[in-house]
Amino acid sequence: MGKYIFAILGFSLWVGGLLAQEPISPLPLKPTYNPALAALGQRLFFDPILSKDKTVSCASCHDPAKGGADGRERSEGVGKVLGGMNAPSVFNAGFNFSQFWNGRAASLEEQALGPIQNPVEMNLALSEMIRRLEGEPSYQEAFVQTFNPGPLTPQKVALALAEFERALVTSNSRFDRYLRKEIALSEKEQKGYRLFKGLGCVSCHNGRLVGGNSYQKIGVVNPYPWFQGQADLYALTQKESDKNRFKVPSLRMSADTAPYFSSGEIGTLEAAIAAMGYYNLGVTLDQDQIENLVAFIKSLKGETPAILEAQ
Amino acid sequence: MRLKKKLGFALLGALAVFGLFWFIRFYVTEQLQTSNQIIERFSNLKNQSTLLEEEVLKLQISTFPDYDALNQRIIDWQQGFEDLTQVLSHSPQKHHGPPALDQIQINFNQGVALLRSFQTLNSTLKNSTIYIPTLAQDIALEPKNGPLLPIILFMVDKVALANNLGQIEELSMLMQAVSEIENRVQKSRLKNDEIANYLNHIRIFTAQFPLYLELNRQMEIQNQRVMEQLLVALNQFRAEDQRALARIKGLSAVLFVFLLLAEGLLILLIIKNDQAALRDRLTGLKNRLAFLQQVDLFENPAMILIDLNGFKNVNNFYGIQGGDHVLKGFAKRLRDRFRAEAQVFRISGDEFALLFEEKDLALLEQAVAKVNALVTEPFYYKELPIQINLNQAICDQKPLLTHCNMVMKHLKEQNDQHFLVYSPELGLEKKVAKNFELLEKLKKAIRQDRIQPVFQPIFDRKTLKPVKFECLIRLVEEDGTLLSPYFFLDIAKRANLYRRLTEIMIEKCFARFEKLSYGFSINLSAQDITDPALAQMILGRLEKNPELAARTTFEILESEGIDNFDLVQEFISSAKSYGAQIAIDDFGAGYSNFENILKLQVDYLKIDGSLIKRIDEDINSERVTRSILWFAHEIGIKTVVEFVHSKPVMDKVIELGADLLQGFYLGAPELEIP
Known part of the structure; x- marks a missing residue:
């Protein structure tokens, strides 16, 4: 018997010691970016000129007012065509270790031109995009002033869009202020954070973004249904083990980005938490636990970025 | 000219070698800088690899992972690699770019893929290892689970041991424990979600942990591989670098020797040239x-x-x-x-x-x-x-x-x-000074037209009347006294003024006798006659005035010896063709040569004064003169006797049969002709 007590003691000490080191870090208070370039990117971001029928802009699916997403299960492209995936939030996207659900773009610049050309998104050929932008004197001028004189290229469009996205950082959340020891968390938030760590959620949702820094599988304990054609890592590698393996989404703005999961099939945050508990922890969370976790997740939501305030 | 060319080439060569030296210096500096930079970046990349390994280790042992740092390490490594390839591509020795570099990138990318798998597996395992104690605690808090408690805690212990110490042997015991619990639960019909979930996580751990260990091993191998390849590439680069430097050193040495040789040659050339200027080519003596x-x-x-x-x-x-x-x-x-x-x-x-x-x-x-x-x-x-x-x-x-x-x-x-x-x-200096003085005097006289002919009458032996005059050159001094050519003819020859004197005499005498009807004679030296320009001028004057030419006699000094006999003969026959006559002057004083006289077809022989001077007393003088006169008479040449300074001399030469007489006894040279 003494042996077990010993073991428990040791184990508790081990866990306790490691609890002291926080697996989540605060976002920078002021993002660094080139204001002129970001302003040009901002204009492009909200301009439907970048879609074939001029009905869809980047912001159509990544609306800052909707947590940087669109509130739909799956996004609607030009001609009201439905996309394959739930739109991820554009907020803090620059801190993702890769872009898209399956990380197929290494950087924001690489990502930016993807949706513009995607037939189910904006469906615009890059040559046409350039022709349109060159047709707008104000764009011509803005590009010449921002970059050195020279032809307007897709590369420059991508650079501007990426720079704008880098400005979209939701700093100074309650949780960040707690990490910086500026405030104390509410009781619910505290309990939620403790659960978040104790249940093991934090093993995937960690770092600045509380996610967005590794690929993980949904359905580790209880299997999650796999859909043919979804943008998981399997779509890239065709490896069986990569089925349902996605880039972990950031929880920073999750409070505002319902519906959830890659397919957008989960309507509420509570349901999403419960589902994650079932599929990846094998646990049925009670109402109390879910409430606490929701409180914690809401504390992750930061302030509206300065670049949008100015608008 | 040839030397200048040689020197030019030598200089150019030296310049080229100097330029090369400068280039090599520049090149070596550049090379060393690049080389240092490359080595620096190699070591930076090695550092990045080590940091990456450290980060993985940290993630392995920590309960709660934070992947931000790991992702940053991957970015840093990639940046370090790009920095290295960039500086290597700018390296002056492009050829050495380690081919292993591409392989390193491939291996690193494979390593990154392993890292991504590691993240997934690590999260799964951490999830379970965090959750297992929580579940155990919950199970332990339920009183009805009391009998299971020892085995549940035993399993927590084994998970911790396996997780912390990597003891895979414990895993089979864990699986046994899982079966044990399942049996008991079934027997006691205890339907408990927590226990089922607990067992699930134990199963996940047991299944995934060996994979995790294997993955860690592979990552270690992969990282080791990258590190080793980096080291190989670095050593390869260093060796290339050493070789390149050695080559340059070799080239420098060759150039240096070449420069020394060129410099030596240049110096030799200069010395040789200098010596050549100081040495006589024919005899090899110094000059x-x-x-x-x-x-x-x-x-x-x-x-x-x-x-x-x-x-x-x-x-x-x-x-x-x-x-x-x-x-x-x-x-x-x-x-x-x-x-x-x-x-x-x-x-x-x-x-x-x-x-x-x-x-x-x-x-x-x-x-x-x-x-x-x-x-x-x-x-x-x-x-x-x-x-x-x-x-x-x-x-x-x-x-x-x-x-x-x-x-x-x-x-x-x-x-x-x-x-x-x-x-x-x-007194040689005085003589030299006197010569200079005399030369100045002569030049001045020519300038001031004080070279004048004087005229000495020549008498016919029968009538004892002057029939012609010999023109003699005089320098009229500033005080009016006349200077004999004895004092200035020699210096005139040395100073190249002799021809000028002859010209003056020709001009003045011809001008004077144009207005008279007397015959006249002018002295010419062999030097005058062999001077083509002067000879031409004289013959020209004869041609212009045939009447005057017929009254002209040229007295050629026999005593001087005639070097260019042909030219003299040519002049004489030309002059004679214009009607002029030729006399041989001072005959009997020098190398008297009867053959020459015959060849030259002269008209007069003037017997030298040294024979005449004492002819009235000296029987030998008389004999020589008599034979000359006889010879002349025999071949039809008229004779003139000079130096007739007394009555006895005059009587004697008349007795001997001379045709014409000349001398102070009969008439001194005068500026004017009576």
Whole structure:
């Protein structure tokens, strides 16, 4: 018997010691970016000129007012065509270790031109995009002033869009202020954070973004249904083990980005938490636990970025 | 010119080599800088690899992972790699770019793929290892689970041991425990979600942990591989770098040797050129320039100037080659004899010099004897013996060469001794000064038109009346006195004024006798006649006035000897064709040559005054004169007798049968013609 007590003691000490080191870090208070370039990117971001029928802009699916997403299960492209995936939030996207659900773009610049050309998104050929932008004197001028004189290229469009996205950082959340020891968390938030760590959620949702820094599988304990054609890592590698393996989404703005999961099939945050508990922890969370976790997740939501305030 | 070209090339070569040196210096500096940068970036990349490994280790042991740092490490490594490839591509030795570099990138990318799998597996395992104690706690808090508690805790312990110490052996025990619990749960019909979930996580752990360990092993191997390849690439680069530097060093050494050689050649060329300027090509002796340089180096030098007497005749007779042979032979004898005592020079064509460092008259006089002994043996040219004589001027007072030249001239003029020591008492300087004075006087007289002819009447022996006049040159001094050509003709020849004097005489005499009806004679030397321009001018005047030409006689000095007999003969026949007459002057004084007289078809013979002077007393003079007169009469040449200074002389020459008479007794030279 003494042996077990010993073991428990040791184990508790081990866990306790490691609890002291926080697996989540605060976002920078002021993002660094080139204001002129970001302003040009901002204009492009909200301009439907970048879609074939001029009905869809980047912001159509990544609306800052909707947590940087669109509130739909799956996004609607030009001609009201439905996309394959739930739109991820554009907020803090620059801190993702890769872009898209399956990380197929290494950087924001690489990502930016993807949706513009995607037939189910904006469906615009890059040559046409350039022709349109060159047709707008104000764009011509803005590009010449921002970059050195020279032809307007897709590369420059991508650079501007990426720079704008880098400005979209939701700093100074309650949780960040707690990490910086500026405030104390509410009781619910505290309990939620403790659960978040104790249940093991934090093993995937960690770092600045509380996610967005590794690929993980949904359905580790209880299997999650796999859909043919979804943008998981399997779509890239065709490896069986990569089925349902996605880039972990950031929880920073999750409070505002319902519906959830890659397919957008989960309507509420509570349901999403419960589902994650079932599929990846094998646990049925009670109402109390879910409430606490929701409180914690809401504390992750930061302030509206300065670049949008100015608008 | 050739030398200048050579020097130009040498300079150009030196410049090129210098340029190369500069380039190599620049290149080496650049090379070293790049090389340092490359090595620095290699070590940075190695550091990044180590940091990455450290980060993985941290993630393995920590309960709650944070992947932000790991992702940053991957980005840092990639950046470090790009920095390295960039600087390597800018390296001057492009060829060495380690081919392993591409392989390193591939291996690193494989490593990153492993890291991504590691993240997934790590999260799964951490999830379970965090959750297992939580679940255990919950199970333990339920009283009805009491019997299961020991085995549940045993499993927590085994998970912790496996997780912390990597003990896979524990895993089979875990699986046994899982079966054990399942059995008990089934038997007791305890339907418990928590226990089921607990077992699920234990199963996940048991299944995934060996994979995790294997993955960690693979990552370690992969990282090791990257590190090793980096090291190989670095060593390869270093070796290449060393080789490149060695090559450059080798090239530098070659260039340096080349530069030294070029410089040496340049110096040699300059020295050789310098020496060539100081050496006589024919004899190999040092030349006049070398003498002048050398003589200044000695405090009390003395010299002997050696002149090959009448060397001109050797050249004329044996040809230039024969002359050169003698010069070379003499130079060799001189050098061999005096090698130890004096320096030997060839000062000019036929002049040699011995230069002694110390003055010692006794020694110098011995040396003169030695030099003379050198030419007792003749030189042989094509088996013909050539005998030469020497004049030697000795001097121990500066300026040596000037003094020796004066002495040499004196020796030649006197022609009665063959060596002489310079001394101020000889008065040679005064003579030189006097010569200069005289030259100035002559030039001034020509300028001021004070060269005038005087006219001495020539009498017919029968009528004793003047029939013609000899025109004689005089310099009218500023005070009006007349200066005989004896004093200035020699200097005029030396100063190249002789032709001018002849021209003046021709002009003035022709002008004077144009208005008279007398015949007249003008003196011409062989030098005048062989001067083509002057001869042309004279013949031109004759052609212009045939009446005057018929009254003109040219008196040619026989005593001078005629070098170019053909030219003289040509002039005489031309002059005669215009009606002019020719007289041979001073006949009987020099090399009287009857054959020449016959050949030249002269009209008059003027018998030299030295024969006439004492003809009334000296039977020999009378005999010679009689035979000349007889000879002239025989071949139909008229005779003129000069120097008739008294009545007895006049009577005698009339008795002997001379045709014309001339002399102070009959009439002195006068400026005017009566």
